[in-house]
Amino acid sequence: MNEDQLRDSVVAAARSIFTRGLTHGSTGNISVRFGERIIITPTGSSLGTVESEELAVIDADGRHVDGNRPSKEAFLHAAVLRARPQAGAVVHTHSTHAAAVSCLAGLDPSDALPPLTAYFAMRVGSLPLLPYHAPGDRSLEELAETTARKSQAMLLANHGPVTSGHSLAAAIDAIEELEETAKLFLLLQGRNVRTLTPEEAAKLAGAK
Numbered sequence: 001m002n003e004d005q006l007r008d009s010v011v012a013a014a015r016s017i018f019t020r021g022l023t024h025g026s027t028g029n030i031s032v033r034f035g036e037r038i039i040i041t042p043t044g045s046s047l048g049t050v051e052s053e054e055l056a057v058i059d060a061d062g063r064h065v066d067g068n069r070p071s072k073e074a075f076l077h078a079a080v081l082r083a084r085p086q087a088g089a090v091v092h093t094h095s096t097h098a099a100a101v102s103c104l105a106g107l108d109p110s111d112a113l114p115p116l117t118a119y120f121a122m123r124v125g126s127l128p129l130l131p132y133h134a135p136g137d138r139s140l141e142e143l144a145e146t147t148a149r150k151s152q153a154m155l156l157a158n159h160g161p162v163t164s165g166h167s168l169a170a171a172i173d174a175i176e177e178l179e180e181t182a183k184l185f186l187l188l189q190g191r192n193v194r195t196l197t198p199e200e201a202a203k204l205a206g207a208k
């Protein structure tokens with residue numbers, strides 16, 4: 001893809017997740033790798049109305065190099081893309097059900113959601129929980145980078161999910177699957193649940 005096509009794909013993905021209620025207000029951000037640089041949605045803009053020429057450009061360290069001012073959470077995207085050379089895109093939302101799970105006490109910090117369905121195991125895999133940090137707190141950066149080396153997705157406590165993928169479509173798929181699984185997890189609270197067994201989940205990890 002050339003730069004214009006990449007920018008258009010970010011705008012299309014932004015519209016798509018906004019329209020389906022995965023982001024609200026000016027929350028949520030999307031980034032794609034473009035050579036040594038990263039194209040990312042700008043600060044203070046709605047994913048429902050952002051335009052291609054309003055996108056920001058940052059370098060691999062998260063520094064603003066071109067376009068509008070990037071999201072305050074741009075450093076997170078840069079950290080994940082540094083940690084995962086195979087990844088081409090990162091998506092972060094405050095989507096309702098995943099954000100609700102991120103506020104629960106007593107989650108397993110190494111894997112916040114159990115493997116309820118095969119698609120979650122395939123598209124998300126494990127979901128490490130990162131402790132609460134105020135928005136824009138750069139001390140989250142190193143932790144996010146270390147975590148992303150081992151996992152394509154993570155959940156920020158009292159905040160929301162971050163996913164990455166080899167393509168933007170894969171990162172979007174993962175965040176949607178994560179949101180749906182969070183919804184199932186909340187629906188099933190208080191019920192006697194059979195999750196996938198570790199063997200069943202292991203067989204699916206990395207499958208498409």
Ligand SMILES: [Zn+2]
Pocket residue numbers: 028073092093094159160
């Ligand atoms: Zn956020």
